[in-house]
Amino acid sequence: LFWQTRSQDMSGPVTEDQEKLLDEALSVVKLQAFQMKRCLDKAKLMDALKHASNMLGELRTSLLSPKSYYELYMLITDEMRHLELYLLDEFQKGRRVQDLYELVQYAGNIIPRLYLLITVGVVYIKCSEISRKDILKDLVEMCRGVQHPLRGLFLRNYLLQCTKNVLPDCVEEEQEDSGSVSDSIDFVLLNFSEMNKLWVRMQHQGHTRERDRREQERRELKLLVGTNLVRLSQLDTIDVQRYRSVVLPAVLEQVVNCRDALSQDYVMECIIQVFPDEYHLATLQDFLQACAELNPAVPVKNILISLINRLSAFATRDGSNGIPSDIPLFDFFSEQIAKIIENKPDLSPEDLVSLQAALTGLALGVYKDREDYVDKVLETTNSGLDKLGVEHINDHSNLSRELMKLLKLPIDLWNDALVLLRLRHYSPLLQRLDSPTKKSVSAYLLQNMLNNGTLVPSSEQVEQLLDLVRCLVADPGADAAAAAADATATNSLGGDPGDGSANGAGPGSEADNEDLAEEQSLLGRVVHLFSTGPDLLDEQFGVLKTARRILATGGGRRVKYTLPPVVYQAYQLAIRCAAGDPLPYRKL
Amino acid sequence: SFFGLVSQGAEIDIVLDGQESRKTAELKLEDGRKERLPLYYDGETVSGKVNILVKKSGTKLEHQGIKIEFVGQIDLYFDRGNRHEFVSMVRELARPGILTQGVCYGFEFVNVEKPYESYSGANVRLRYYLRVTVVKRLSDLVKEQDICVHTLAQYPDLNSSIKMEVGIEDCLHIEFEYNKSKYHLKDVIVGKIFFLLVRIKIRHMEVQIIRRELAGSGPAALNESETLAKFEIMDGAPVRGESIPIRLFLSGYDLTPSMRDVNKKFSVKYYLNLVLVDEEERRYFKQQEITLFRRAEKRRRPIANSYIEQAIFHHRTAQFGQQQQPTTRAQQQQSQATPPLTTPEDAAAAAISPGRHGDANNSAADSPELESGSTHVSPALPAARSAPGIKDVLGEDDDDNY
Numbered sequence: 001l002f003w004q005t006r007s008q009d010m011s012g013p014v015t016e017d018q019e020k021l022l023d024e025a026l027s028v029v030k031l032q033a034f035q036m037k038r039c040l041d042k043a044k045l046m047d048a049l050k051h052a053s054n055m056l057g058e059l060r061t062s063l064l065s066p067k068s069y070y071e072l073y074m075l076i077t078d079e080m081r082h083l084e085l086y087l088l089d090e091f092q093k094g095r096r097v098q099d100l101y102e103l104v105q106y107a108g109n110i111i112p113r114l115y116l117l118i119t120v121g122v123v124y125i126k127c128s129e130i131s132r133k134d135i136l137k138d139l140v141e142m143c144r145g146v147q148h149p150l151r152g153l154f155l156r157n158y159l160l161q162c163t164k165n166v167l168p169d170c171v172e173e174e175q176e177d178s179g180s181v182s183d184s185i186d187f188v189l190l191n192f193s194e195m196n197k198l199w200v201r202m203q204h205q206g207h208t209r210e211r212d213r214r215e216q217e218r219r220e221l222k223l224l225v226g227t228n229l230v231r232l233s234q235l236d237t238i239d240v241q242r243y244r245s246v247v248l249p250a251v252l253e254q255v256v257n258c259r260d261a262l263s264q265d266y267v268m269e270c271i272i273q274v275f276p277d278e279y280h281l282a283t284l285q286d287f288l289q290a291c292a293e294l295n296p297a298v299p300v301k302n303i304l305i306s307l308i309n310r311l312s313a314f315a316t317r318d319g320s321n322g323i324p325s326d327i328p329l330f331d332f333f334s335e336q337i338a339k340i341i342e343n344k345p346d347l348s349p350e351d352l353v354s355l356q357a358a359l360t361g362l363a364l365g366v367y368k369d370r371e372d373y374v375d376k377v378l379e380t381t382n383s384g385l386d387k388l389g390v391e392h393i394n395d396h397s398n399l400s401r402e403l404m405k406l407l408k409l410p411i412d413l414w415n416d417a418l419v420l421l422r423l424r425h426y427s428p429l430l431q432r433l434d435s436p437t438k439k440s441v442s443a444y445l446l447q448n449m450l451n452n453g454t455l456v457p458s459s460e461q462v463e464q465l466l467d468l469v470r471c472l473v474a475d476p477g478a479d480a481a482a483a484a485a486d487a488t489a490t491n492s493l494g495g496d497p498g499d500g501s502a503n504g505a506g507p508g509s510e511a512d513n514e515d516l517a518e519e520q521s522l523l524g525r526v527v528h529l530f531s532t533g534p535d536l537l538d539e540q541f542g543v544l545k546t547a548r549r550i551l552a553t554g555g556g557r558r559v560k561y562t563l564p565p566v567v568y569q570a571y572q573l574a575i576r577c578a579a580g581d582p583l584p585y586r587k588l
Numbered sequence: 589s590f591f592g593l594v595s596q597g598a599e600i601d602i603v604l605d606g607q608e609s610r611k612t613a614e615l616k617l618e619d620g621r622k623e624r625l626p627l628y629y630d631g632e633t634v635s636g637k638v639n640i641l642v643k644k645s646g647t648k649l650e651h652q653g654i655k656i657e658f659v660g661q662i663d664l665y666f667d668r669g670n671r672h673e674f675v676s677m678v679r680e681l682a683r684p685g686i687l688t689q690g691v692c693y694g695f696e697f698v699n700v701e702k703p704y705e706s707y708s709g710a711n712v713r714l715r716y717y718l719r720v721t722v723v724k725r726l727s728d729l730v731k732e733q734d735i736c737v738h739t740l741a742q743y744p745d746l747n748s749s750i751k752m753e754v755g756i757e758d759c760l761h762i763e764f765e766y767n768k769s770k771y772h773l774k775d776v777i778v779g780k781i782f783f784l785l786v787r788i789k790i791r792h793m794e795v796q797i798i799r800r801e802l803a804g805s806g807p808a809a810l811n812e813s814e815t816l817a818k819f820e821i822m823d824g825a826p827v828r829g830e831s832i833p834i835r836l837f838l839s840g841y842d843l844t845p846s847m848r849d850v851n852k853k854f855s856v857k858y859y860l861n862l863v864l865v866d867e868e869e870r871r872y873f874k875q876q877e878i879t880l881f882r883r884a885e886k887r888r889r890p891i892a893n894s895y896i897e898q899a900i901f902h903h904r905t906a907q908f909g910q911q912q913q914p915t916t917r918a919q920q921q922q923s924q925a926t927p928p929l930t931t932p933e934d935a936a937a938a939a940i941s942p943g944r945h946g947d948a949n950n951s952a953a954d955s956p957e958l959e960s961g962s963t964h965v966s967p968a969l970p971a972a973r974s975a976p977g978i979k980d981v982l983g984e985d986d987d988d989n990y
Contacts, residue, residue, distance in 0.1 A: 060823070106840035110820045144832055148824025201827070 022068040025058045026075060033079040040086045045097060049104065049116065052083055056112035059151065066150060066217045073154050077161070084119050084162075091127040100124075101135075110145050114155055117142065122162045132168065133179035136187050139163075143191075149198040149205065150221075156195050157224045160188075160231060169237050181237040185246055192228035193254045196267070199225050200260040218262055225263070226270045233274045243279045244286070252290040261297035268294070268303045277314035280307065281327055288336045292343070300340055301351050305358040308333055312365035323366055330366070330373055333359055334380075341384060349390050350398040356381040357406040364413035371419055374410055378425035381406070385432065395434040403433060407441050417449045418456070421464045435471060435478075442469035443519060446526050457532045459542040466550045472519050474553045482512070482557070520561030523551075527565035540573055598649050598687070600720050600731035602656075604636040613736040615715075616708040618665075625736040628702060628716070634658055634735065635696035638720050642687055652723040654682035658697045660704070660737075662853045663713045664804050674851050675701060675716070684723075704850050705739040705882070710812040712803035712854045739845065741881035744770045753784070754874050754958035761785035762958075764862055764874065766834070772883035773843050777860070779834040783826050789867040793822035795836055796861040797843070798875070803854045815861075817841045825867075838880075846879045874958045 032055035039048035055076055064072065090097065097103075104120050107113035121135045139159055146152040167187065168179035202218050203211075232238065232247055248271075255267045268291065272280065280287065287307070291300050315323050323329050337355050341347055356377050363373035393400050407430055410420055420426050430441060446469065448454070456462050466473050530547055532539040544566055551562040604610070604626055611627045628634060638656060642649050660675030677700060681693040695718075707714040716737050722729035747768045755761030766779040781793065797817040803810045817840075822832045847856040858880050863873045 102837060102839075105835060105837055108817075108819055110823050142833055142835070144830070145821055146823045147826045147830065147832075151823060 018065055018068050021061075021063050022071060025061065025064070025072050028058055029055050029072065029075055029079065033076075033082075036079070037082055040082065045090075048083065048086075052080070052116060053107055053109075053112040055079060056115045057109065059115070059154070060109060060111045062148075066220050069150060069154065070220075073158075077158060080115065080119055084123060087120065087123045088126060091123060096127075111151060111155070114143060114146065115158060118159050118162050122166060125163075125166045131177050132166065133173075133177045133183050136163065136167070136179065136183065140187050140190050140194075143194070147198075149202045152198045153195055153221055153224045156191050156198075157227065160191060160227055163187075164231070167231070167235065169235050171237055181235055181242075182246075184235055185232065185238070185242075188228050188231050189247070189250045189254075192225070192251070195225050195228060196254055196258055196263055200258050200263050203260060203262070215262060222262075222266045226266065226274070229267070229270050229274045233276075240279050240282050243275065244283050248279075248283050248286060252286065256290055256293045259295055261295040264294045264298045265303070268298075269306060272303070272306050272310055277311060280311065281323065281329075284327070284329075284332055288332065291336070292339060296344070299351075300344075301347075301355050304333070304336065304340070305354060308358040308362045312362045315366040330359075330363055330370075333362060334376070338380070348399075349385055349388050350402045352384050352388065353381060353399060353402040353406055356384070357402065357409060360406060360409050361413075364409060368413075371422060375423045375425055378423060378429055382425055382429055390432070393432055393434055393437075395436050400433060400437050403429070404437055404441055407433075408444060411445050411448050415448065415452045415454075417445055417454050417465065418461065420445070421461055421468065427468050430468065431471075435475075438471045439519065442472050443522055445469065446472075446522050449526055449529055450522075453529070455529050455531045455533070456543070457536075458539065459546045462530050462543050462546050463550065466547070469523070472523055473550060474555065474558070476555070479555050479557060485509070516557060517561065520554075520558050523558075524562045524565045527551075527562065527569065530569065537573065537577055544570055544573065598643060598722065598729055599639075599641040600722070600729060601639040601641070602636060602718055602720060602731060602733040603639065604634070604733070604735070607636075613706075613738065615706055615734070615736050618708075618713065623734070625706075625734050627736050627738060629737065630702045630739060631699050632702075633696060633698050634700055634718070635694070635698075636718075638681060638693045638695060639690065640687060640692075640720075640722065641690040645689065647688075649687040649722075650685075650724070651682075651687065651729075652684045652725065653680065654693070654720070654722050655680050656693075656695045657719045657721070658700055658716070659719060660702060660716045661714070662851055663715070664853065665711050665713070666808070666810060667804065672851060672853055674703070681720070702737045702739075704737070705845060705847065706736045707844060707847060707850075707854075707856065709801045709803070709854075709856065710814065711801065711810045714850065714854075738882055740884050741772075741845070743772070743883060744881075750779075750876055750878075752874075752876070755785065756872065756958060759785075759787050760864070760872060760958070762864075764876075766860065766876070766878070768878075770879040770881060771838060772881055773845065774839045774883070777834060777836040777838065777878075781821070781832045781834065781862070783828055783830045783832075786826060786828050788870075788872075790822075790825045791865050791867050792820060792824070793832065793862070793864045794818055794820045795834060796863060797836075797838075797841060798859040798861050799843075800857045800859065801854065802857070805852065816843065843880055845882045872958055 032051045036048045036051035036055065039045070039051060058072060059069075059076060061069070061072075087097075087100075100120050101117070101124060104116040105113060107116065118139055121139050125132045125135055143152070143156055143159060146155050167184040168174075169181055169184065171180060173180045199218060199221065202214060202221075206214060229251070238247060251267070251271065255264050258264070268287075271287070291303060294300060311323070311329065314320060337359060340355070341352060360374055360377050363370060363377060367373050390399070393403065407426070410423070410426070411417070414420070430438060433441065449456075456465055527547060530543045532543055548563065548566045551566065552559060554562060607626060612624045613627045614622050614624050616622055638654075640654070656679050658675065658677045659673055662672040662674065664670065664672075677697055679695050679697070681695065682691075702716060704714055706716060715734055717732045717734040719733075720731045747770045749765060749767050750769050751763065751765040753761065753763045761784040763782045763784060764779065765782075766777055768775075768777075771777060777795070795817075796815050796819070799814050799816055801810075801812045801814075803812070817836075819836050821834050821836075826832065843858070844856060846858055847854070849855050857877060859875045859877050861873055861875045863871055865871050
């Protein structure tokens with residue numbers, strides 16, 4: 001007596017079917033829209049409404065994919081504008097249709113009924129401020145009748161779009177029942193939470209094997225949900241106080257409690273992008289607290305990085321007042337990131353590094369003179385990588401890439417290599433990288449010094465610098481390999497230069513030799529920056545001695561590039577000494 | 589007797605007083621056609637003129653008397669022989685004589701009683717009419733003129749809301765609420781459906797208005813149901829904790845007042861039928877009788893604010909056994925964020941056999957109805973929830989896991 005039938009597999013419609021279905025729906029819409037407009041031209045409103053209702057009936061379909069449904073929705077809502085304009089015109093001319101708000105509710109099917117109700121309700125609002133509050137409240141409540149996720153999302157989007165310019169935006173009600181910004185906030189927040197509910201519900205519809213497609217479809221629709229937040233941000237009367245006490249708590253409550261990773265990821269990101277930076281500064285703790293309560297599948301690091309980057313940009317923008325001094329921004333984020341690392345044992349090394357990179361960016365942007373901040377971050381990164389048991393960092397890995405980005409930040413933002421030399425944890429981090437990447441970063445640093453003319457004024461600092469870029473200074477392993485390769489090349493029978501190691505990229509090959517030449521001449525040019533300045537001739541000699549000593553360890557292949565500059569500098573020094581008076585200091 | 593005009597030389601025409609200014613109403617005739625008739629109320633005088641025109645001038649029409657009757661009667665279509673006249677008044681217009689030309693008689697039924705409303709239904713009809721009879725030796729000349737009667741009722745003093753929990757164990761549990769139990773014909777049904785437990789995949793929900801006419805009595809009585817309205821109130825599948833609003837305007841439909849045991853001959857009852865349809869076309873329904881009455885015409889409201897006010901509802905905060913109902917929005921989100929059951933096997937296993945293509949026109953005996961729990965007819969929030977008869981379906985922890 002009872003059915004064991006499974007529900008029909010409402011799985012993904014085939015694309016060709018979709019096209020056909022959509023085309024059919026669109027042609028019905030075009031026909032009904034044409035009829036509707038003709039009736040409006042003849043002032044036959046009831047007939048026009050019937051055609052409008054037929055047209056809206058196409059939105060009742062379950063057969064279209066979200067993309068196709070969207071297209072259909074766009075065409076229909078365009079046509080509904082004609083109806084709205086006609087009604088506005090009639091109302092403004094004093095030809096108000098009696099009880100139109102009631103009449104449209106006679107429609108037997110809920111989708112056409114609610115779309116018509118919203119359209120008419122907005123006309124009423126636009127023509128009279130009276131009962132605006134009641135109408136808005138009624139519209140957002142009546143939409144509850146549509147519980148189907150896709151149709152409900154679009155219906156509520158229509159509500160949001162139609163009411164765009166009529167939401168009350170004043171602190172106190174101007175007339176009785178005209179509403180204040182509190183009512184607008186309630187309206188949008190309710191709409192937002194209902195839409196988020198529907199959006200999350202999509203995740204659980206249908207078969208598990210369809211999950212990827214469903215998630216993709218959900219992503220296509222995310223903007224519908226986000227528009228609610230945009231609308232809130234457009235209400236001018238919402239100040240930071242109201243945002244902190246009313247708006248944000250409600251949004252965060254919804255986001256955290258829905259427990260859906262996709263929604264949380266998007267909405268948190270949306271909050272960051274949509275609201276002004278001053279608001280974020282004022283609500284950091286609440287926001288970060290919510291971050292800590294998100295579904296574990298949410299990539300919180302991306303959210304944090306977004307926020308940090310945004311605040312950094314805000315603080316360093318021209319004309320900005322910077323971060324208020326009573327907000328210990330760096331400490332906040334430092335703590336939060338530490339919490340995340342602690343709570344997520346599966347955090348990957350590259351995620352760890354990218355988080356630290358964002359924090360570094362913040363420190364460099366906002367607290368430029370706080371070298372200790374940067375050093376702290378580098379220290380944390382180092383110990384973090386240790387804890388994760390990271391030993392060898394593969395050259396082409398994500399981790400390598402992220403670490404390289406991190407290490408380049410202080411170079412770019414300080415433009416002063418000497419500061420780097422003071423950081424105790426910069427070098428250890430650099431040395432973790434694999435040889436090619438290490439060399440790349442080192443070269444980057446040297447190039448930066450040349451671009452900025454950063455002089456190295458002491459022997460100690462020369463030593464530190466050359467130690468930092470030691471991968472460029474000497475590489476015994478590579479030299480041995482190169483020597484071996486040469487030997488093989490000369491010994492091989494029928495040694496065709498075209499094949500074998502001679503022209504390849506291996507050590508001793510032509511390409512390798514070219515790289516080496518480039519590196520070393522770079523190093524050589526930097527030697528010219530080893531300058532203590534005028535009058536400190538003794539110091540200068542010490543500097544050059546140190547340089548020569550260290551550079552000599554580079555071996556034969558290198559010194560032919562690096563030693564000549566030292567010699568040249570020595571000549572310069574000698575000339576200055578001999579002349580007795582200091583030569584005019586020349587920037588090389 | 590003939591009802592026709594052209595018959596044996598005379599044309600009878602009944603003209604009612606004040607016909608130009610009198611309101612009219614539409615009534616269905618037996619053959620389905622609609623007729624617009626003058627509208628009268630109980631106690632109103634029915635007066636007018638009878639014009640009798642002899643067709644061919646020069647002919648003589650000999651008669652045994654002319655009279656006019658005012659009749660209120662009930663016709664049972666399956667019992668043609670019997671007419672039940674509950675009002676019958678007669679006035680003599682003319683003594684036996686001869687008519688040679690047109691003649692006009694006035695008539696007046698002063699403050700005549702019209703205890704029931706005109707009704708034209710599937711198996712029974714209640715009508716009021718004037719009948720002019722020109723009595724002749726062989727066959728009488730007869731002319732009838734129907735009028736329509738509406739009965740007005742006062743707004744009831746006591747008009748409690750209807751609030752009830754119904755469901756199928758382990759499957760579906762809802763609470764529905766309608767704001768009143770008695771509605772006037774231009775009223776609005778305002779209410780809501782609250783979902784306490786949802787384990788089936790609902791496709792949509794609608795409210796139907798059903799008229800049930802019971803004609804005759806005893807074993808010969810005929811029961812006829814007609815669905816007058818199908819009003820969709822929900823599209824898609826809700827989850828536990830959802831509250832769906834109902835707003836149904838009765839003006840949009842062709843309704844009559846409820847009629848109870850009119851002259852002990854027939855009744856007309858109205859029901860609201862709440863129907864839920866799931867993805868497999870199974871229908872779950874709950875019928876609830878309401879009373880319809882006709883109210884005196886009021887001045888029209890300027891803009892319908894009052895029903896908007898009525899319709900802004902609040903979520904229920906009642907408690908059920910140990911289970912805490914979600915009160916804040918946050919808790920609501922929490923309780924429904926978890927995915928619903930997707931297989932209907934559990935639902936099917938609950939030993940119900942709901943009507944398949946259960947057209948609610950069929951008698952309720954075949955298709956099962958959602959079980960009632962307690963019936964609350966007072967508008968106050970219920971105090972204790974453990975009413976007898978309700979199985980505590982909400983005691984299960986499973987709700988949180990799906």
